Amino acid sequence: MSVSQTSTWFGRYRLTSRIATGGMAEVYLGRMLLPDGRFGPAMAVKRLLPHLIADPAIVRMFLNEADITRQIQHPNVVRILDLGQVRGEPFIAMELLEGHSFAELRQAAAHAGLRVPLGITLRVLTEACRGLDAAHRAVDAKGRELRIVHRDFTPDNIHVGVNGEVKVIDFGIAKSSRIGGGTEPGTLKGKFFYMSPEMIAGQPVDHRADLFAAGVMLYEQLCGRRPFTGLNTEEVLNRISEGKPKRPTEFDPSVPPQLELVCLTALSKDPSQRFPSLQEFIHAIEAVGGPARVASPEEVSAYVTTIFPAERDPKRIALRRARLADPSTPGHKDELPLDLLPPLQDSQPPRKVPAKPTAPPLLPRVGRALGWGLRAVLSPQVLGPLVLAAMVLGAAGYWVLRPKTTPAERLERAEARGDPAARMRELVAIAQDPQSTVDQLRRAGELALTLPDHETALEVVQAFVHRFPATEEAYLQEGSALIALRMGKRADASLDKAVELAPQDPRPDLLRADLRQLQGDAPATLEALNTATRKAPQDRDVAIRRGELLSQMGRLDEAAQVLNGVLKKRFHPGAAAELGFVRLRQNQPQEASRLLKAALGKDPQLAKAYYYLGATLAQVGDMAGAEHAYREADRLDPSDARPLAALCIAQAHAGKTAERDAIQKDLAVRFPEQAPRLIADCHP
Secondary structure: OOOOOOOEEEOOEEEEEEEEEOOOEEEEEEEEEOOOOOEOOOEEEEEEOHHHOOOHHHHHHHHHHHHHHOOOOOOOEOOEEEEEEEOOEEEEEEOOOOEEEHHHHHHHHHHOOOOOOHHHHHHHHHHHHHHHHHHHHOEOOOOOEOOOEOOOOOHHHEEEEOOOOEEEOOOOOOEOOOOOOOOOOOOOOOOHHHOOHHHHOOOOOOHHHHHHHHHHHHHHHHHOOOOOOOOOHHHHHHHHHHOOOOOHHHOOOOOOHHHHHHHHHHOOOOHHHOOOOHHHHHHHHHOOEOOEOOOOHHHHHHHHHHHOOOOOOHHHHHHHHHHHHOOOOOOOOOOOOHHHOOOOOOOOOOOOOOOOOOOOOHHHHHHHHHHHHHHHHHOHHHHHHHHHHHHHHHHHHHHHHOOOOOHHHHHHHHHHOOOHHHHHHHHHHHHHOOOOOHHHHHHHHHHHHOOOOHHHHHHHHHHHHHHOOOOHHHHHHHHHHHHHOOOHHHHHHHHHHHHHHOOOOOHHHHHHHHHHHHOOOHHHHHHHHHHHHHHOOOOHHHHHHHHHHHHHOOOHHHHHHHHHHHHHHOOOHHHHHHHHHHHHHOOOHHHHHHHHHHHHHHOOOOHHHHHHHHHHHHHOOOHHHHHHHHHHHHHHOOOOOHHHHHHHHHHHHOOOHHHHHHHHHHHHHHOOOOHHHHHHHOOO
16 A cells, blocks of 8 residues: 555546555545536545556456446445546546455454454444345346346455444456346356355356355354365365355354354255345344344444554555545645646636736836836845745755765665664665665565565565566565555465566465465465475475474374474474474374474474473373473463463363462453353363
């Protein structure tokens, strides 16, 4: 996200700032010039990326989104205010939203080790379903049913506002019986985790496909996992087609039975066995109550602000900057008078041309000039501005002729500065300097990515991309910045470009693994790591990361093979600790203990080795040793709840009630979201 301080004109719209960029389009803050010369309210103007404008299929899909969306008049659907083309470039003008997608909300919570509270999720889901239900029931001007199906109803396409409002967005691949566009039957679209069995089979779909996607989102909330998982896309699609998800209570016995029934009904393989409409789905959720009480809009607003504080939220900061930079805001110092406004798309606004004054006779004018000329020159009204102009010209001359700081000097200063803000200012100056070389921009990007201001870091690396678009390193840096900002779609596009420029470089795949891990998609993370391994089979770090992921996924034999291969070449404490945990689960506690003690001998600060050692000692009955190991793991990594939870269970089994109660209180204070589940497990 970046905010330009100079406005541009796009047809009737004055665009001040780019506030978002996706895989297909950019979104600007803009205002329409009204016929009377005033500016309308701020809105979001969406424009296709330049390289996509020449593709007729993409243009049709882009405008189809707006054409379908504007048929739906509902507070839970984003409002389309205008659409069309300016000099052949398509655009959509829509209401300006301030907030985040539901996917971003969930990812931010997961990053903090939390899960979005059930009541908040139920409010978001039911409100989004109200908007989508309105889409399903929409009719045209003649009262004919449009039969709109979203086909991509996912957390990415639900917007949660800072005011607590929820809206369905992005009808880009939606289909209507009476509006052109969309895709042909049998073509898989959307995110496959949310696809219904009939979509996968290439059968005709109706509104019940969207209802299935709502069921998937509800299941994710109840279980903390997806209903259909697999090691690759094909396996996931096969499991969706089978339609046999496990009951949510198998993962969490506290799930209300009524809510479980609602969820499994929505996930029925046969569309006829699902709820007949989203309206019925909403009513069923709201009827559960109790622990499944639906939160209020005020509670949603407070939660969004808690997860994304206004002073640290990149999106809200960007929007605030955009509004401050908007010269069309009433009273803004840069607002242009009516007669200086640029032309509209098709015509020039009317201008008032003042009549020329009638000149007085020549001789009286000469006489008066002789009489007051000298007084006029020496008057304060003339002399003051002349002195001021001279001062301004002098300052401007100094500014032009001053010694210029070179990019190399700025880079040296940036590396020497300890203050992050001062360092970033130097890096931004390097990015803006047309004399900066490819190596200087590369180094500036590397330094920017180490700083906490991810938004400005993105601006620095985007300058690198703009200046040297054939450089793989530029796209890798852009991908890193976008991942830090949780901009997944655009990060994927940057990484695709890096792969195109350097097909055998594993680094884009490793960054994609980072992105998939943040998104909570273990199979896709493994797929990215497998690709990196094929490109760099001798890379130890890649192998260790792949082995750890296989271990965490429960694929123990494969994990052991990978980690053993690493250790045969050179000992690595992290690999040894993970292999020790694999051996423990393979019922080899002695081998596990040997590996874990060896890992701690090389790295005494390795928290996970202490945690795994505690589990190993507990299995062989050494509870005193296990307790010591768990406490060390908790001391070294207090952000990990597992050691404390394991210690609580150990104390409960040992009959140490007072110690167990103290640990339960500690869990409740330090891990409030996870505590109910962890404490429930803490019993003899």
